[in-house]
Ligand SMILES: Nc1ncnc2c1ncn2[C@@H]1O[C@H](COP(=O)(O)OP(=O)(O)OP(=O)(O)O)[C@@H](O)[C@H]1O
């Protein structure tokens with residue numbers, strides 16, 4: 001299998017805080033690759049650098065062998081990278097389907113249609129149905145997002161990420177704030193994507209990570225201290241000392 | 248989605264029929280009032296596109312009304328008194344083209360800067376730019392400075408005589424309907440969907456891959472051009488233009504209409520303009536301090552009728 005994402009010697013400091021330290025990472029095409037690590041380890045900062053919201057001090061990020069280090073956020077989804085946020089970020093005053101519509105490339109590519117709408121075109125309707133179907137939100141189609149539960153909002157974010165047809169999804173703690181049963185639903189939902197969608201999954205929930213990940217990287221104080229298959233990571237002594245032991 | 252519902256259609260029909268009827272029985276005052284109302288409503292429709300649908304609170308939109316009116320007054324002035332031959336004309340189409348070009352350009356240049364800011368800064372900087380336009384016209388002696396410029400000849404348009412109050416009214420009324428329809432169409436388009444997305448969650452729209460700044464700028468320019476067109480009508484209606492029309496308090500009145508009527512609705516700007524024009528007439532005949540009860544009303548609306556007046560009609 002091929003690398004879809006390759007990060008070389010990435011560094012990022014915020015004032016005195018080292019958020020990313022000499023970081024190297026490869027994500028294989030088709031994998032669910034999990035990033036775990038304690039609070040403040042630099043997981044979100046890593047995602048933001050891959051997505052172009054934060055730029056590294058040094059180092060390089062390659063997506064499908066193209067150097068995308070300096071490419072800014074709004075161009076990333078055109079290249080095929082998309083992300084979700086640790087803190088839910090959706091269009092609250094709009095309906096569920098409008099949120100998905102905005103995430104489709106058809107609306108984005110035709111954003112200067114001033115007098116016609118694509119929202120009733122078959123390919124947009126089908127896409128909305130498909131994405132909502134994937135996350136089990138079909139019935140909520142025309143509901144305003146404001147009326148959704150937190151759990152459903154998190155599912156909506158996944159659906160939006162899917163609607164973008166991204167080749168690489170960066171999910172920043174999709175289980176954050178979910179109850180036990182909602183977490184199980186989210187695990188099942190992501191499990192359905194396994195093998196079909198390349199995902200970089202940042203997550204605190206260890207059950208989720210070990211249930212879903214093909215590979216895991218452990219990030220501590222901006223540094224990746226281990227990368228490997230779940231079983232190897234579980235038994236890695238460095239990891240146990242630095243992270244799993246205290247959890 | 249229906250463009251206009253029956254009750255609203257009735258309101259529009261009344262706005263069309265009654266002023267003309269009153270005029271026929273000798274009360275031309277109401278026809279003038281209705282014409283002014285339609286023109287202000289067009290400007291409010293223009294402002295609503297960015298304020299209501301796009302969440303950009305511009306406090307400088309009276310500038311476009313002024314630019315549009317000067318686009319009538321200045322060519323007419325040179326046509327009568329000479330000078331600047333390339334500009335001298337009474338041709339209405341040329342006036343409209345100049346108004347569109349100038350207000351579009353002003354929106355482009357100021358928008359490039361204003362849209363780098365948000366919130367209160369955006370409000371202040373749009374106001375600052377419109378005050379710059381204000382002082383520019385105050386300083387140009389040739390066009391009357393702060394005394395203003397009398398527009399001796401109205402724009403000439405084939406088959407239409409703007410000197411006839413009824414025709415002036417009909418042109419204003421049909422322009423209003425046209426722009427209400429146009430803005431409605433835009434808000435239902437892909438671009439409109441994106442604009443509401445930006446209003447709701449700008450950061451998310453950026454990460455979805457939208458060039459937010461560019462889309463806001465386009466909406467800002469559209470909005471300015473609509474107000475510029477309203478200015479052409481206003482100049483023709485009042486046959487007089489002065490910097491006072493650009494003053495920030497005028498911009499505030501436009502904001503008042505949009506918010507009072509109900510932001511992001513088709514009919515809102517019209518409702519707002521109706522209430523504004525009526526209140527202005529009634530209150531200013533009672534007290535010169537009519538802005539005070541005005542402000543109180545606006546606060547009441549903002550606090551108790553979140554959707555503005557049009558929310559009362561849509562229930
Ligand atoms: N914009 C910023 N300015 C300054 N410091 C920042 C900024 N963003 C992150 N940091 C710091 O960088 C470090 C890494 O933060 P980051 O949010 O990436 O951690 P995280 O692993 O996502 O943590 P959590 O599990 O709490 O989400 C923290 O010490 C944080 O305070």
Ligand SMILES: [Mg+2]
Nearest residue numbers: 043044045086
């Ligand atoms: Mg984080």
